[in-house]
Amino acid sequence: MTDTLDDPIYKTDALIAEDIDQYLEVHQHKTMLRFITCGSVDDGKSTLIGRLLYDSKMIFEDQLEALQSDSKRVGTQGQEIDFALLVDGLAAEREQGITIDVAYRFFATEKRKFIVADTPGHEQYTRNMVTGASTADLAVILIDARKGVLVQTRRHSYLAHLIGIKNIVLAVNKMDLVDYDPAVYDAILKDYTEFARSIGITAFTPIPISGFKGDNITGPSANTPWYTGPALIEHLETVEVDQVSDQEKPFRMAVQWVNRPNLDFRGFSGQIATGTVKVGDAIRVLPSGKTSTVSRIVTLGGDLDTAVAGQSVTLCFADEVDCSRGDVIAASDNPPQAADQFEATIVWMADEEMLPGRPYWLKIGTQTVTATIQQPKYQVNVNTMEHLAAKTLELNAIGVANLSTDKQVVFEPYEANRTLGGFILIDKITNATVAAGMLHFSLRRAQNVHWQATDVSRDFHAGLKNQKPAVLWFTGLSGAGKSTIANLVEKKLARMNRHTFLLDGDNVRHGLNKDLGFTDADRVENIRRVGEVAKLMTDAGLIVITAFISPFRAEREMVRQMMQPGEFIEVHIDTPLADAEARDVKGLYKKARSGELKNFTGIDSPYEAPEDPEIRIDTTAMTAEQAAEAIVARIIP
Amino acid sequence: MIDSKRLTHLERLEAESIHILREVVAEAEKPVMLYSVGKDSAVMLHLARKAFYPSPPPFPLLHVDTTWKFKAMYDLRDRMARESGMELLVYHNPEAQERGINPFDHGPLHTDMWKTEGLKQALNLYGFDAAFGGARRDEEKSRAKERIFSFRTASHGWDPKNQRPELWNLYNARKNKGESIRIFPISNWTELDIWQYIHLNDVPIVPLYFAEERPTVERDGMLLMVDDERFPLKPGEEPLMRSIRFRTLGCYPLTGAVESTAKTLPEVIQETLLTTTSERQGRAIDKDAGGAGMEKKKQEGYF
Numbered sequence: 001m002t003d004t005l006d007d008p009i010y011k012t013d014a015l016i017a018e019d020i021d022q023y024l025e026v027h028q029h030k031t032m033l034r035f036i037t038c039g040s041v042d043d044g045k046s047t048l049i050g051r052l053l054y055d056s057k058m059i060f061e062d063q064l065e066a067l068q069s070d071s072k073r074v075g076t077q078g079q080e081i082d083f084a085l086l087v088d089g090l091a092a093e094r095e096q097g098i099t100i101d102v103a104y105r106f107f108a109t110e111k112r113k114f115i116v117a118d119t120p121g122h123e124q125y126t127r128n129m130v131t132g133a134s135t136a137d138l139a140v141i142l143i144d145a146r147k148g149v150l151v152q153t154r155r156h157s158y159l160a161h162l163i164g165i166k167n168i169v170l171a172v173n174k175m176d177l178v179d180y181d182p183a184v185y186d187a188i189l190k191d192y193t194e195f196a197r198s199i200g201i202t203a204f205t206p207i208p209i210s211g212f213k214g215d216n217i218t219g220p221s222a223n224t225p226w227y228t229g230p231a232l233i234e235h236l237e238t239v240e241v242d243q244v245s246d247q248e249k250p251f252r253m254a255v256q257w258v259n260r261p262n263l264d265f266r267g268f269s270g271q272i273a274t275g276t277v278k279v280g281d282a283i284r285v286l287p288s289g290k291t292s293t294v295s296r297i298v299t300l301g302g303d304l305d306t307a308v309a310g311q312s313v314t315l316c317f318a319d320e321v322d323c324s325r326g327d328v329i330a331a332s333d334n335p336p337q338a339a340d341q342f343e344a345t346i347v348w349m350a351d352e353e354m355l356p357g358r359p360y361w362l363k364i365g366t367q368t369v370t371a372t373i374q375q376p377k378y379q380v381n382v383n384t385m386e387h388l389a390a391k392t393l394e395l396n397a398i399g400v401a402n403l404s405t406d407k408q409v410v411f412e413p414y415e416a417n418r419t420l421g422g423f424i425l426i427d428k429i430t431n432a433t434v435a436a437g438m439l440h441f442s443l444r445r446a447q448n449v450h451w452q453a454t455d456v457s458r459d460f461h462a463g464l465k466n467q468k469p470a471v472l473w474f475t476g477l478s479g480a481g482k483s484t485i486a487n488l489v490e491k492k493l494a495r496m497n498r499h500t501f502l503l504d505g506d507n508v509r510h511g512l513n514k515d516l517g518f519t520d521a522d523r524v525e526n527i528r529r530v531g532e533v534a535k536l537m538t539d540a541g542l543i544v545i546t547a548f549i550s551p552f553r554a555e556r557e558m559v560r561q562m563m564q565p566g567e568f569i570e571v572h573i574d575t576p577l578a579d580a581e582a583r584d585v586k587g588l589y590k591k592a593r594s595g596e597l598k599n600f601t602g603i604d605s606p607y608e609a610p611e612d613p614e615i616r617i618d619t620t621a622m623t624a625e626q627a628a629e630a631i632v633a634r635i636i637p
Numbered sequence: 638m639i640d641s642k643r644l645t646h647l648e649r650l651e652a653e654s655i656h657i658l659r660e661v662v663a664e665a666e667k668p669v670m671l672y673s674v675g676k677d678s679a680v681m682l683h684l685a686r687k688a689f690y691p692s693p694p695p696f697p698l699l700h701v702d703t704t705w706k707f708k709a710m711y712d713l714r715d716r717m718a719r720e721s722g723m724e725l726l727v728y729h730n731p732e733a734q735e736r737g738i739n740p741f742d743h744g745p746l747h748t749d750m751w752k753t754e755g756l757k758q759a760l761n762l763y764g765f766d767a768a769f770g771g772a773r774r775d776e777e778k779s780r781a782k783e784r785i786f787s788f789r790t791a792s793h794g795w796d797p798k799n800q801r802p803e804l805w806n807l808y809n810a811r812k813n814k815g816e817s818i819r820i821f822p823i824s825n826w827t828e829l830d831i832w833q834y835i836h837l838n839d840v841p842i843v844p845l846y847f848a849e850e851r852p853t854v855e856r857d858g859m860l861l862m863v864d865d866e867r868f869p870l871k872p873g874e875e876p877l878m879r880s881i882r883f884r885t886l887g888c889y890p891l892t893g894a895v896e897s898t899a900k901t902l903p904e905v906i907q908e909t910l911l912t913t914t915s916e917r918q919g920r921a922i923d924k925d926a927g928g929a930g931m932e933k934k935k936q937e938g939y940f
Contacts, residue, residue, distance in 0.1 A: 020907040028837060032646035103781045104774050106827045113646035115825055127802055134804040243644060256659040261692035269688070271656045271806070300690040308642045312655035312688070325663055349802050363807055366663070422805045431811040433801045 038156035039142030048211035138167035251275030254365035273419035282332035339442030350434035361426035414438035461541035476573030488628035531559035664810035665767035677771035693722035703751035730755035791815030852876035859893035
């Protein structure tokens with residue numbers, strides 16, 4: 001057990017003691033590798049990480065003392081140090097709830113600094129593994145030599161490949177427990193090679209190891225003379241990271257911030273995603289397409305002649321070119337495309353399922369836009385890679401779907417560029433990060449469907465009717481009185497020669513929306529369609545009155561965004577649930593209470609009341625007639 | 638022909654930190670940098686100057702002071718504020734000041750009132766919605782799991798079970814009403830990375846990190862420096878000159894020194910590399926409430 005402690009691979013204590021300047025010189029030139037370890041606890045992941053930390057002396061004496069006494073007390077390795085306790089010691093807190101999560105650990109050898117993302121392997125933590133993998137250069141996939149390729153092995157390999165990790169190490173662990181038998185190793189290799197090819201992994205590095213005994217961890221093991229490849233650490237120290245291949249791609253940098261300390265200086269700050277940039281290079285700003293040349297690459301330590309992918313810099317241009325946060329600066333002769341409709345893989349990360357049609361914030365690089373997702377084309381079973389039909393995506397589900405954005409997005413396929421192809425989705429109400437995604441390609445539709453300009457404008461339509469178009473959007477519980485009051489309002493407006501149309505929830509569900517039910521996803525689509533119809537009607541110059549429960553804030557907000565500023569008037573028909581239920585005109589509450597009717601707003605489906613409606617009608621304080629008068633008075637002064 | 642260039646680990650860490658600093662400035666309404674004058678703060682401040690050069694960093698420095706820091710820390714603080722061209726805000730919890738809360742008589746209450754309460758009061762007073770802090774993930778167990786963008790409730794609590802996923806270098810800086818964000822740009826740096834960076838970039842740090850003969854007394858196994866006349870000596874206790882330095886800096890009565898002869902940065906790094914105890918061992922704060930001390934403090938709003 002102590003053989004590796006003095007191993008010179010990690011820390012040359014002698015050099016540190018004798019010539020610290022020489023040591024620092026060597027260490028200044030270290031590179032960095034970020035990797036993820038996958039495998040369930042049984043595969044020996046904790047033991048391996050514990051050993052890497054221990055062997056690289058990242059464990060200090062005070063921590064080691066605790067580890068030694070814990071090993072004797074609760075360890076599973078007799079009197080020897082149980083490395084698993086080092087990591088699982090944290091797992092005890094996980095029990096209390098924090099560690100079902102990525103934990104980052106650090107160690108270094110003379111050649112490299114390593115950041116290990118330690119993620120739990122169970123299926124319910126898929127999102128955590130994807131999170132850890134998103135910043136990794138390499139994945140170590142552990143296999144228990146006694147068990148071979150398992151369902152988890154497949155899932156972890158699939159996820160690592162999905163997130164675009166090119167360097168995969170297959171660590172066949174616990175070789176000591178199969179007597180270092182090459183036949184066992186070869187059989188596993190054959191199995192895995194076949195599987196890997198089937199999901200598109202073309203190359204990986206297999207290594208037979210024992211995390212517990214230390215075989216092939218820091219150097220070649222005498223127990224595996226039949227293995228001639230590198231030890232794990234050797235491989236991690238020398239494997240080429242993507243950085244270099246990123247530098248060979250065309251230049252792209254997303255603008256984070258415009259640096260403008262005074263009138264004489266205007267610089268554009270960002271981290272270079274791919275390629276290299278030199279003073280004098282011709283560049284193009286996207287999506288505008290304006291061109292210029294790089295006049296300076298500014299840093300605190302002095303101007304640079306050239307900068308490469310991965311560096312954070314500030315660029316100045318030779319010309320005054322409009323450029324701001326969210327724009328992408330790219331090589332002039334090889335710029336990326338912009339589009340507003342895409343196909344993407346989506347990993348859902350929130351407890352609330354994805355709602356097709358609901359608008360989410362989409363953040364990609366430094367661009368933030370509004371995006372809506374269509375019903376998934378399929379969901380992937382992460383254990384078998386089968387494609388399943390799906391209406392939505394739930395927590396930890398991975399699927400492929402089309403999405404559209406409200407603005408042009410400068411992008412590249414994720415495979416070519418993580419920065420311009422990877423995105424997150426953010427819930428507009430809770431602000432939570434609900435999904436991660438990877439763009440595949442833009443859809444032709446976005447390029448080929450254009451707006452047709454019409455000669456009779458919306459202003460002209462409205463002018464003919466001598467009125468200002470508007471949408472009176474009634475929202476409230478079932479039985480609150482929406483339809484009754486809306487009907488009275490329309491009658492009053494008609495008497496005043498106003499051109500109106502009333503869209504009623506029940507009526508619309510008999511025709512336009514008869515294919516929709518009452519699940520959350522269908523409710524969202526219901527409102528989206530009504531919103532689009534109402535919008536067309538305002539273009540025709542009408543005053544539209546809608547009476548829908550429309551229980552979710554996000555969709556009411558979506559409709560508001562569709563309309564011209566000031567044309568959306570939210571009318572909250574505010575009736576306490578008890579009152580609406582007591583009235584129960586249609587007998588629906590009774591059915592909902594008995595369980596006969598599912599997903600009923602207010603009973604087993606939520607109603608999100610407006611926070612700041614233009615008009616609020618308290619039905620306990622006025623009659624329907626008074627309410628209608630108050631509403632008309634507000635819009636016809 | 639493309640000149641490919643392998644970035645060193647420090648270059649990659651620096652680029653990541655600068656990216657984080659700029660994202661916050663671009664997306665937050667009113668950011669501030671928590672400045673504790675220690676070596677981690679020194680590196681964070683240096684990174685901020687790099688990130689926004691030639692502009693000065695577009696946010697103020699906030700020092701939540703306890704009045705019990707080492708004198709040398711106050712000197713460096715004022716000098717760095719001048720040199721960086723940044724506004725320096727110093728906050729003292731008025732209640733702690735009035736009640737004369739001090740580390741000798743009040744134990745854990747000293748940290749609670751001056752630092753935890755003081756920080757909350759300062760953030761509320763100025764209405765900062767985003768605060769940079771110099772914490773690192775390798776420092777302590779609960780930090781290893783904390784996000785780079787860490788959200789706090791209106792009462793500044795931390796909910797470790799409800800953290801947002803953080804993918805690639807995409808940070809979601811959107812917050813709910815009343816929420817604020819703590820951002821840790823040097824999360825992925827280790828103690829050694831910090832020292833090497835200071836060495837390579839000549840980042841100014843407090844001289845207390847270097848060994849010198851200083852007046853000390855030994856209490857509960859900790860070597861404490863008698864930095865001013867407020868240090869109450871016990872009967873018969875006599876400050877002893879020892880060659881000491883500090884691995885971390887905080888309130889002088891709570892910060893243990895190590896005996897050392899390391900007078901230059903390489904010597905300090907040499908000692909750090911050859912040392913056998915973890916860095917936070919010199920801090921009394923982690924010992925409160927057993928192993929979960931830091932986690933508990935963070936939930937209560939400590940940085």
